[in-house]
Amino acid sequence: MERKITKHYSNGEVTIVWQPHVCIHSGVCFRGLPEVFDPRRRPWIEQNSSTTDKIVNQVKQCPSGALSITYDKK
Numbered sequence: 747m748e749r750k751i752t753k754h755y756s757n758g759e760v761t762i763v764w765q766p767h768v769c770i771h772s773g774v775c776f777r778g779l780p781e782v783f784d785p786r787r788r789p790w791i792e793q794n795s796s797t798t799d800k801i802v803n804q805v806k807q808c809p810s811g812a813l814s815i816t817y818d819k820k
């Protein structure tokens with residue numbers, strides 16, 4: 747059975763939550779914000795390469811729900 751892992755990438759303000767088993771590989775994230783999302787890189791999400799606003803806006807456009815955002819406690 748496929749193991750369902752969830753990864754978390756925090757920039758200190760928000761955490762990008764990534765569920766690989768949900769991703770449909772649409773490419774919306776890395777076309778929209780390639781400095782953060784780059785599937786050729788490991789780790790493929792670099793959450794400190796852009797602003798929180800841009801990250802939140804991009805994550806909202808993920809068509810599958812594989813990407814989501816949680817707000818970090820101050």
Ligand code: SF4
Pocket residue numbers: 768769770771772773774775776807808809810811812813
């Ligand atoms: S936008 Fe969402 S579904 Fe598309 S590749 Fe990125 S994580 Fe996967």
